[in-house]
Amino acid sequence: MLSPSIREELIAIVGAKWFRDDTESLVSYSYDATPLYQSMPDGVIFPSSTEEVSAIMKVCAKHKIPVVTRGAGSNLCAGVVPLHGGIVLVMTRMNRLIEIDQDNLTATFQTGLNTKQFHMAVEDTGLFYPPDPSSMIICTMGGNIALGAGGLRGLKYGTTKDYVIGLEAVLANGDIIRTGGKLVKDVAGYDLTRLLVGSGGTLAVMTEATVKLVPKPAxxxxxxxxxxxxxxxxxxxxxxxxxxxxxxxxxxxxxxxxxxxxxxxxxxxxxxxxxxxxxxxxxxxxxxxxxxxxxxxxxxxxxxxxxxxxxxxxxxxxxxxxxxxxxAALSRLRPTTILEDATVPRSKLADMVLEVQRIAAKYNVQICTFGHAGDGNLHPTAMTDARDEEEIHRVEQAFADIFDAAIKLGGTITGEHGVGHVKAPYLEWKVGATGIDIMKRLKAAFDPDGLLNPGKLFAETKKRIVFKQPEEAGAAEASAAAGEKEGV
Amino acid sequence: MLSPSIREELIAIVGAKWFRDDTESLVSYSYDATPLYQSMPDGVIFPSSTEEVSAIMKVCAKHKIPVVTRGAGSNLCAGVVPLHGGIVLVMTRMNRLIEIDQDNLTATFQTGLNTKQFHMAVEDTGLFYPPDPSSMIICTMGGNIALGAGGLRGLKYGTTKDYVIGLEAVLANGDIIRTGGKLVKDVAGYDLTRLLVGSGGTLAVMTEATVKLVPKPAxxxxxxxxxxxxxxxxxxxxxxxxxxxxxxxxxxxxxxxxxxxxxxxxxxxxxxxxxxxxxxxxxxxxxxxxxxxxxxxxxxxxxxxxxxxxxxxxxxxxxxxxxxxxxAALSRLRPTTILEDATVPRSKLADMVLEVQRIAAKYNVQICTFGHAGDGNLHPTAMTDARDEEEIHRVEQAFADIFDAAIKLGGTITGEHGVGHVKAPYLEWKVGATGIDIMKRLKAAFDPDGLLNPGKLFAETKKRIVFKQPEEAGAAEASAAAGEKEGV
Missing domain, CATH: 3.30.70.3450 (Alpha-Beta Plaits)
Incomplete structure (x- = not known):
C-alpha cells in the first residue's frame, strides 16, 4: 500500500487520470502472458514523457518503492509480474515514432511503440526492421529491447540485440542517460547500449531507442x-x-x-x-x-x-x-500452455528434439516442439492444466531436464524470451557462479537499492524448482536450486 | 620494480624464458603504435594458457600489481602503454586457432591469433570473417576484440562488436568466466560478451573467443x-x-x-x-x-x-x-603522424570534412582526411613533429575542436580505435557525467582494485589537454577537462 502522501507525489507528476490503484487496475497489472504467476502491485502509473519517468523514479528512489516497467506484458518469463509489489510503470502512452532517418538508415522512437505498427511504418518507406517476434501484433519495441527479442528471421538478420544502436534511459535515481547514437561505429567507452538490451527492466527504464534499418528485400x-x-x-x-x-x-x-x-x-x-x-x-x-x-x-x-x-x-x-x-494453435488443446525456448548450436538440433521427446515420455507430459531451426532456437511447448498440481510438477521437472540437456549440448536456457522470474533459478547453470556474481555486481552498479524489477534474473529464495536425480550430472548445482514450487 | 619473491612467483608460472625484466624488454613494451606516449613496465610476461593467465592474475591481485594485456600493440589510443608500470601480459603465444565449425558457422581461437592469418584460414574453408582493420597484417584478434575494431567493411557487415558471440576471460581476481557460446540467440542474463568487447583490457583478460562467420561472397x-x-x-x-x-x-x-x-x-x-x-x-x-x-x-x-x-x-x-x-603513405611526410577517428552520422559526412578543413586552417596544422564514408567514420590525420612542442600543442587543440565538432553533429570521439589513454579526457563529452559515473561503477564491479590497465578510459588527473575558447559552446565541460599536456 502506498501512503497517501506518496500517492499524491505520483499524481502530481502524471495527473489523477494516469495513476491508478483501484482493485481492477491492480489486478489487471498483476500478471503477464506467462502462465502460473501473479502478484499485486500497489499502483499503476502511465507516464507520457521521459521527464515524467525521471520524476517518478525520483519519488520511488526516495521512498524505496519497487518499479516494474511494462510494455504490453506479452513476455513468457514472468518478466513484468510485480513480485515485490510497488509501482507498475506502463510505457504504452510513450508510443511516438519520432523519426525514420532515410539518410542514416535509422529509426528513433519512444519505447511504448507497438512493434507491428513500427514494422509497417518502416516498410512504407522501403526500409526494413528485421526482428519479428511472434507476438509483434501486440508487443512493444521497449519490451523487445528489454528482453532482446528474436523472431523468425534471426538466422539471416540477427535479433533485437543486433539493431539497437542508441538508447535514452532513466536510471534508478532518476538521472537520464543517452547511449550510442545514429552511429554504426562507436567505441566510446563501455557498450552501455548493448548491456541495457536484454537487461529485462532490472538496470534502467528505457524511454527512447534508435535502431538500425536495412533496405527492404525486393x-x-x-x-x-x-x-x-x-x-x-x-x-x-x-x-x-x-x-x-x-x-x-x-x-x-x-x-x-x-x-x-x-x-x-x-x-x-x-x-x-x-x-x-x-x-x-x-x-x-x-x-x-x-x-x-x-x-x-x-x-x-x-x-x-x-x-x-x-x-x-x-x-x-x-x-x-x-x-x-x-x-495460439497449441493453446487451444489444454487449459495451460507453457512455451520455453531452450537453444542449442544449430548442429545439435536433432539431438535436442530427440532429447525433448525422451524427456516428455519420461515425465509423461505432452510437449510439442517447433522453433527456429536455422539458429537452433527451439520452443518445446507443454500443454497442461495449472489446476492439476501433480501434472504441473511433472512439467516443471521436464523443463528442468530440457534446460539441462540444452546446456550439455552447448546451448542456453533462453534464446529469445529472457530470464525474467521463471528462468532465474536456472541462470547459474548457464553462466556459472562467477557469472552470477559479476551480473549481481553490475545490477548493484546501476541499482544499488534493488528497486528495478526485483525478483527477476537472479533467483531470490531458491523456492521454486527443481527436481534432479542426485546421480545425474550437475546434481550439485541442481540441488542448490531445489525446493518447492511457490504458490501463486 | 618487482620484489624478488614476486618475480619468482611469476617465473614459477611461465618459466624463466617467458618472464622478462631486462631493460631491453621493458623498453620494448613501454609503448605502442600511438605517437607521444611511453611508460616503463616492471616486467613482461608471456603466458601460454588460460590457466597461466589465471595464475598470473592471482599473483598480481595478491600484490596489487597493475596488468596491461597486450596483443601486437598496433592500437592508436595508447591503449597498452603501461602508464602505472606493473606487468605487461603479452598474449601472442596464445595464438591457436582452435576450431572453424562449418556446421555452426563459428570460429573459436585464442586471442593472441593474428587477424590476417585468421582471415586466411577462414577464407580457405569458403567462409568469411568481415571485420578488417587496416592493421590486420600485424594486429591480433584479441586486440580487435578489446577495442571493438572496425575496418573498411563496416557499412555492410558491421564491426567486431557484431561478430563476437562467446568469450573466455580471466577476471582481476583470477577467476575464469565463459560467456555466450556457438549461439546466435542467447539472452541468458546480462550480455557480458558485448560488455567485454571494446572494454580495452580494463575489465578482464580475454583468453578465448568465438565469433560468427558468414558465407564468403562469390x-x-x-x-x-x-x-x-x-x-x-x-x-x-x-x-x-x-x-x-x-x-x-x-x-x-x-x-x-x-x-x-x-x-x-x-x-x-x-x-x-x-x-x-x-x-x-x-x-x-x-x-x-x-x-x-x-x-x-x-x-x-x-x-x-x-x-x-x-x-x-x-x-x-x-x-x-x-x-x-x-x-603508411601519410606517415612518410613528417616525423610524427597522428591519426584520429571522429565519427558522425553518415549524412553529416561533408559537414564534418569541411569542419576538419576549417579547424586545420585555424590552427595552421596539416590534416589529411580519409575514412569510411559509408559509416561516417573519418580519419583526420595530422602530419607533425613530436619534437616541436608548440606545433604539437596546436595539433592537440585542433583535435579537441574536431572531437567537439563531431559530437555537435551527433557523432562520437572514436568510431573504431577505442578510447585508451589518448581520448580518455574527451569521453565525458560523448557520454556525459552520468555516463562516466555508470562506467566507473561497471569498472569497479569487475576490477575493484583498479589493476586492469589503469589510466585508460577514464581521465585520471585531467592533466593532458585541452584548449577551448570560453565563448564557444560546451565551454563548461571543456574547461573542466582542461589543463596542460603531460610530458612523455
Missing part, C-alpha cells in the same frame, strides 16, 4: 519441405548451411505441432509427416529463385519426401503465418 | 568515383544509400590524402581531384554488376567528373590496398 518466397523422419530434417538444415545459403527463415515443426497447427489453420499441412521445415528466402528475385532451387535439391537429397514451393506470395505468407500462430 | 568488384568538389562526393554517398544499395566498402579520401597516397602507391589516382570515393561491392556476380551500374549512374548524377570501374579483380584490389595503406 522479393521473398517460401517453401515447405516434408520429412518422414526427424534426423533427415536436421540433416537438411545442416546441408543448407553447408551449401553457404542463409535463408531468412528456416522453421521447424515436429509432428505433434503440425497436427495441431493444421487443425487450427487448415492450410493443408501434411499431418502424417514427422517433421516439416518452413523455409523462406528474401532478396533479389533471381538470387532468391536460385537459392530456393538449391534448397529444394538439398532437402530432397537429405531425405525429404516432398518439397512444395509456394506458388504465390499469399500462399507463402499463409505458411509462415501458420507457423507464427503455432502458440 | 564475387567482388571495385570502382573509383572522382569529384572536383567535396559536397558532390558526400551527395553521392547519400544517394547510393537512398537507392537502397549497401556497398561492402565505401571509402573517402580528400585531395591531400589522394596526393600522398598516389606518391606512395603510384596507381594512377587523380591528384587534381578534390575528393574520391573508392567503392567495392561483393556478393552474387549478377547482383554486384547491377549494383555497380547503379552506383556509377548515381555518382555521375551527383557530380562525379569520372567513374572508373576496375577492369580486373587485381586492379580493384590495388585501389583498396592503396586506401588501406593511407596511414
Amino acid at each position: 522479393y521473398r518466397r517460401a517453401m515447405l519441405a516434408i520429412f518422414s523422419d526427424l534426423p533427415a530434417s536436421a540433416r537438411a538444415v545442416s546441408q543448407i548451411i553447408a551449401n553457404r545459403i542463409t535463408p531468412c527463415t528456416l522453421e521447424f515443426m515436429d509432428q505433434a505441432t503440425i497436427k495441431v497447427v493444421e487443425a487450427f489453420a487448415k492450410i493443408g499441412l501434411p499431418v502424417e509427416a514427422e517433421a516439416i521445415l518452413a523455409i523462406e528466402q528474401d532478396g533479389d528475385e533471381a538470387q532468391v529463385e536460385k537459392d530456393l532451387k538449391l534448397i529444394e535439391q538439398v532437402c530432397l537429397q537429405a531425405g525429404a519426401i516432398q518439397v512444395k514451393v509456394a506458388a504465390t506470395p499469399e500462399e507463402g505468407a499463409k505458411v509462415m503465418e501458420a507457423r507464427r500462430n503455432a502458440l | 564475387y567482388r568488384r571495385a570502382m573509383l568515383a572522382i569529384f572536383s568538389d567535396l559536397p558532390a562526393s558526400a551527395r553521392a554517398v547519400s544517394q547510393i544509400i537512398a537507392n537502397r544499395i549497401t556497398p561492402c566498402t565505401l571509402e573517402f579520401m580528400d585531395q591531400a590524402t589522394i596526393k600522398v597516397v598516389e606518391a606512395f602507391a603510384k596507381i594512377g589516382l587523380p591528384v587534381e581531384a578534390e575528393a574520391i570515393l573508392a567503392i567495392e561491392q561483393d556478393g552474387d556476380e549478377a547482383q554486384v554488376e547491377k549494383d555497380l551500374k547503379l552506383i556509377e549512374q548515381v555518382c555521375l548524377q551527383a557530380g562525379a567528373i569520372q567513374v572508373k570501374v576496375a577492369a580486373t579483380p587485381e586492379e580493384g584490389a590495388k585501389v583498396m590496398e592503396a586506401r588501406r595503406n593511407a596511414l
Whole structure:
C-alpha cells in the first residue's frame, strides 16, 4: 500500500487520470502472458514523457518503492509480474515514432511503440526492421529491447540485440542517460547500449531507442519441405548451411505441432509427416529463385519426401503465418500452455528434439516442439492444466531436464524470451557462479537499492524448482536450486 | 620494480624464458603504435594458457600489481602503454586457432591469433570473417576484440562488436568466466560478451573467443568515383544509400590524402581531384554488376567528373590496398603522424570534412582526411613533429575542436580505435557525467582494485589537454577537462 502522501507525489507528476490503484487496475497489472504467476502491485502509473519517468523514479528512489516497467506484458518469463509489489510503470502512452532517418538508415522512437505498427511504418518507406517476434501484433519495441527479442528471421538478420544502436534511459535515481547514437561505429567507452538490451527492466527504464534499418528485400518466397523422419530434417538444415545459403527463415515443426497447427489453420499441412521445415528466402528475385532451387535439391537429397514451393506470395505468407500462430494453435488443446525456448548450436538440433521427446515420455507430459531451426532456437511447448498440481510438477521437472540437456549440448536456457522470474533459478547453470556474481555486481552498479524489477534474473529464495536425480550430472548445482514450487 | 619473491612467483608460472625484466624488454613494451606516449613496465610476461593467465592474475591481485594485456600493440589510443608500470601480459603465444565449425558457422581461437592469418584460414574453408582493420597484417584478434575494431567493411557487415558471440576471460581476481557460446540467440542474463568487447583490457583478460562467420561472397568488384568538389562526393554517398544499395566498402579520401597516397602507391589516382570515393561491392556476380551500374549512374548524377570501374579483380584490389595503406603513405611526410577517428552520422559526412578543413586552417596544422564514408567514420590525420612542442600543442587543440565538432553533429570521439589513454579526457563529452559515473561503477564491479590497465578510459588527473575558447559552446565541460599536456 502506498501512503497517501506518496500517492499524491505520483499524481502530481502524471495527473489523477494516469495513476491508478483501484482493485481492477491492480489486478489487471498483476500478471503477464506467462502462465502460473501473479502478484499485486500497489499502483499503476502511465507516464507520457521521459521527464515524467525521471520524476517518478525520483519519488520511488526516495521512498524505496519497487518499479516494474511494462510494455504490453506479452513476455513468457514472468518478466513484468510485480513480485515485490510497488509501482507498475506502463510505457504504452510513450508510443511516438519520432523519426525514420532515410539518410542514416535509422529509426528513433519512444519505447511504448507497438512493434507491428513500427514494422509497417518502416516498410512504407522501403526500409526494413528485421526482428519479428511472434507476438509483434501486440508487443512493444521497449519490451523487445528489454528482453532482446528474436523472431523468425534471426538466422539471416540477427535479433533485437543486433539493431539497437542508441538508447535514452532513466536510471534508478532518476538521472537520464543517452547511449550510442545514429552511429554504426562507436567505441566510446563501455557498450552501455548493448548491456541495457536484454537487461529485462532490472538496470534502467528505457524511454527512447534508435535502431538500425536495412533496405527492404525486393522479393521473398517460401517453401515447405516434408520429412518422414526427424534426423533427415536436421540433416537438411545442416546441408543448407553447408551449401553457404542463409535463408531468412528456416522453421521447424515436429509432428505433434503440425497436427495441431493444421487443425487450427487448415492450410493443408501434411499431418502424417514427422517433421516439416518452413523455409523462406528474401532478396533479389533471381538470387532468391536460385537459392530456393538449391534448397529444394538439398532437402530432397537429405531425405525429404516432398518439397512444395509456394506458388504465390499469399500462399507463402499463409505458411509462415501458420507457423507464427503455432502458440495460439497449441493453446487451444489444454487449459495451460507453457512455451520455453531452450537453444542449442544449430548442429545439435536433432539431438535436442530427440532429447525433448525422451524427456516428455519420461515425465509423461505432452510437449510439442517447433522453433527456429536455422539458429537452433527451439520452443518445446507443454500443454497442461495449472489446476492439476501433480501434472504441473511433472512439467516443471521436464523443463528442468530440457534446460539441462540444452546446456550439455552447448546451448542456453533462453534464446529469445529472457530470464525474467521463471528462468532465474536456472541462470547459474548457464553462466556459472562467477557469472552470477559479476551480473549481481553490475545490477548493484546501476541499482544499488534493488528497486528495478526485483525478483527477476537472479533467483531470490531458491523456492521454486527443481527436481534432479542426485546421480545425474550437475546434481550439485541442481540441488542448490531445489525446493518447492511457490504458490501463486 | 618487482620484489624478488614476486618475480619468482611469476617465473614459477611461465618459466624463466617467458618472464622478462631486462631493460631491453621493458623498453620494448613501454609503448605502442600511438605517437607521444611511453611508460616503463616492471616486467613482461608471456603466458601460454588460460590457466597461466589465471595464475598470473592471482599473483598480481595478491600484490596489487597493475596488468596491461597486450596483443601486437598496433592500437592508436595508447591503449597498452603501461602508464602505472606493473606487468605487461603479452598474449601472442596464445595464438591457436582452435576450431572453424562449418556446421555452426563459428570460429573459436585464442586471442593472441593474428587477424590476417585468421582471415586466411577462414577464407580457405569458403567462409568469411568481415571485420578488417587496416592493421590486420600485424594486429591480433584479441586486440580487435578489446577495442571493438572496425575496418573498411563496416557499412555492410558491421564491426567486431557484431561478430563476437562467446568469450573466455580471466577476471582481476583470477577467476575464469565463459560467456555466450556457438549461439546466435542467447539472452541468458546480462550480455557480458558485448560488455567485454571494446572494454580495452580494463575489465578482464580475454583468453578465448568465438565469433560468427558468414558465407564468403562469390564475387567482388571495385570502382573509383572522382569529384572536383567535396559536397558532390558526400551527395553521392547519400544517394547510393537512398537507392537502397549497401556497398561492402565505401571509402573517402580528400585531395591531400589522394596526393600522398598516389606518391606512395603510384596507381594512377587523380591528384587534381578534390575528393574520391573508392567503392567495392561483393556478393552474387549478377547482383554486384547491377549494383555497380547503379552506383556509377548515381555518382555521375551527383557530380562525379569520372567513374572508373576496375577492369580486373587485381586492379580493384590495388585501389583498396592503396586506401588501406593511407596511414603508411601519410606517415612518410613528417616525423610524427597522428591519426584520429571522429565519427558522425553518415549524412553529416561533408559537414564534418569541411569542419576538419576549417579547424586545420585555424590552427595552421596539416590534416589529411580519409575514412569510411559509408559509416561516417573519418580519419583526420595530422602530419607533425613530436619534437616541436608548440606545433604539437596546436595539433592537440585542433583535435579537441574536431572531437567537439563531431559530437555537435551527433557523432562520437572514436568510431573504431577505442578510447585508451589518448581520448580518455574527451569521453565525458560523448557520454556525459552520468555516463562516466555508470562506467566507473561497471569498472569497479569487475576490477575493484583498479589493476586492469589503469589510466585508460577514464581521465585520471585531467592533466593532458585541452584548449577551448570560453565563448564557444560546451565551454563548461571543456574547461573542466582542461589543463596542460603531460610530458612523455
